[in-house]
Amino acid sequence: MSIISVTNLTFAYEGSYDNIFEHVSFQLDSDWKLGFTGRNGRGKTTFLNLLLGKYEYSGHISANVSFEYFPFHVDDKGAMTMDIVAEIVPDVVQWQLIRELSLLQLSDDVLYRSFDSLSNGEQTKVMLAALFLKDNRFLLIDEPTNHLDLHARKLVGEYLRSKSGFILVSHDRSFLDHCVDHILSINKTNIEIQKGNFSAWWENKRRQDQYELASNEKLIKDIKRLSDSAKRTGKWSDEVEKSKNGTRNSGSKVDKGYIGHKAAKMMKRSKNIEQRQQSAIQEKSRLLKNIETADRLQIHPLPYHKNELVECDHVSIFYGSNVVCKDVNFRVEKGDRIALCGANGSGKSSLLKLICDEDIPHTGVARKDQQLKISYVSQDTSNLGGQLSDYAASQGIDESLFRAILSKLDLSRLQLEKDISTFSAGQKKKVLLAKSLSEQAHLYIWDEPLNYIDVISRMQIEELLLEYAPTLLFVEHDSEFCANIATKVIEL
Incomplete structure (x- = not known):
């Protein structure tokens, strides 16, 4: 077990004024099975490339393991599959490779066919088998399920469930539920980690969103009530101030000490209302930052x-x-x-x-x-x-x-x-x-x-x-x- 630490990570593509990540910090355990989720364009693949050292960034990423990315790039798809595996894992041990293929219910016959003659599912399984033969690697698995049929997805899910030490990018809810024990999510304003599968994360997010929406609604009402109260207090304060001079026609003397005491109480109440109002405004500003909008579509x-x-x-x-x-x-x-x-x-x-x-x-x-x-x-x-x-x-x-x-x-x-x-x-x-x-x-x-x-x-x-x-x-x-x-x- 080792810790992958991300500290104050900030990154934007060259020529862009928009930061993909800004002052992001978190830690990962290299033994976790991490599901990686977030809306399209938020930077999931970008983050994997930052781990791989492909881009310059500010901040710090430290790890005692090397990173390996899936899918591998295959230059010559007409080559024999065994030769492609040997390029990916130069010191491949035959029996270990056959064991991994067997776990994926794939016959070793595929090794002696050209890679381009394999179906998409077979190609994915071969590359996953090669991936998990690499020692002391934290694996970055980017959307392995695309173009896999339902049966192949189930097999790959079972296979990943038996492994550990990876980040898995996928948008298939049931697939994630089957094979991860933590969720890494890119939100609107931060990156967070939560223990559990996707359904647990989604339920917690839904509850948090509902709590924030309810809190936001309450604070809006509180701010309005405090604002109205401040206006009334200000009005009363003006009236008290006017009464200091008394009513000239009445001939009565004004108790200026009493009125001054009353004005001071009004001032103190006004300050309290103002402080409570500012506190409510600050609390409101912390809400709703990561609530995802999903407007109704039409057809x-x-x-x-x-x-x-x-x-x-x-x-x-x-x-x-x-x-x-x-x-x-x-x-x-x-x-x-x-x-x-x-x-x-x-x-x-x-x-x-x-x-x-x-x-x-x-x-x-x-x-x-x-x-x-x-x-x-x-x-x-x-x-x-x-x-x-x-x-x-x-x-x-x-x-x-x-x-x-x-x-x-x-x-x-x-x-x-x-x-x-x-x-x-x-x-x-x-x-x-x-x-x-x-x-x-x-x-x-x-x-x-x-x-x-x-x-x-x-x-x-x-x-x-x-x-x-x-x-x-x-x-x-x-x-x-x-x-x-x-x-x-x-x-x-």
């Missing part, structure tokens, strides 16, 4: 004149001699929210593209009305770049609405003025989702819409879909999202 599905929108009739998809799915039959009817499930490589994305009229080699028929309007969210964000205004114009969507949705998904006004190519992976995915939410459509087809998307935004999207109930056909490996949203599940 505008179009009514459709038929109950059936799409029918797949004995559809088989193939690439060369490889049949990826065979004899698929299902219907999409009005109001359905269908989760298309299956292992990686089972043809889910190809089927969605076929329905969207892409040229996919197939037999059988995917029927739909030519008048059917579809809004599609792709897995791929690699082609995104340029200004948001140009992107909105190219997609034929209302720019004001598009920007408003992105703001609700926690993109700042400053971020909205930047080139899309500089966005984080999660922010790029939000661009595709905001585009879809800006479109009026009969059917929404979303292919892994939540990849890289932060937890709070996932919950926003869940609430939106449950409230507006659009017809939706989607592929998603977040088990909690599927359980909450899907009205039907189709297994390939």
Whole structure:
């Protein structure tokens, strides 16, 4: 066990006036299983890169362990998998590698295939096995679940649960719950650490937010009451001061000693009220700094004149001699929210593209009305770049609405003025989702819409879909999202 200490860390990218981190201090135990969470663009990957020494910063990071980042960069994906593992772990011991692969339910046959012939899930498992063969390393595991199917996520979760000494960046709630014992969260104004899994952290945060909102409401009332009281006391004080001179016409003598004593009491009361008011204002200023806003989203599905929108009739998809799915039959009817499930490589994305009229080699028929309007969210964000205004114009969507949705998904006004190519992976995915939410459509087809998307935004999207109930056909490996949203599940 050793301590990783972060002291007074401050960092901003070169040319930027905005600090990603400002005077941040905390300590980590190198034996912990840390889940790392925070909204997109808050600096999770940046922090991992700071641990790796990739950027200059002010402050201090000290540790008695070396850091190792996942996923590894693979230069030659056509190389034999065993050779790639040997590059990652030069002193690899064969039986230890086979043991790790076995824990991940992966046959050692994969070692003697080219790396690019492995599925995304197989590649992830091989690299994780190599990662945990490194001794005296604190492991920085950055979103290992993207593109992993539900079964693979469960396996990887079980594997990580048996390990320790890592930071795991993930937005999959059930995955985090399964394999971490502490949560490291990047909030609006600080970084905090809490013992327990994600659900425990979220419940504590929800309670803290509710307490702060209630305290804030009480302090607002107290400040108003004290302010009103101060005005009344000031008015009374003026009246007392005037009475010192007495009423000339009355002929009566004024007891100036009594009035002076009364004025002094009024002054003391006024000072007490002022001090209490300032104290309440200071206490209020400490509240609400880390409450996350999650404004209500909207979607505008179009009514459709038929109950059936799409029918797949004995559809088989193939690439060369490889049949990826065979004899698929299902219907999409009005109001359905269908989760298309299956292992990686089972043809889910190809089927969605076929329905969207892409040229996919197939037999059988995917029927739909030519008048059917579809809004599609792709897995791929690699082609995104340029200004948001140009992107909105190219997609034929209302720019004001598009920007408003992105703001609700926690993109700042400053971020909205930047080139899309500089966005984080999660922010790029939000661009595709905001585009879809800006479109009026009969059917929404979303292919892994939540990849890289932060937890709070996932919950926003869940609430939106449950409230507006659009017809939706989607592929998603977040088990909690599927359980909450899907009205039907189709297994390939």
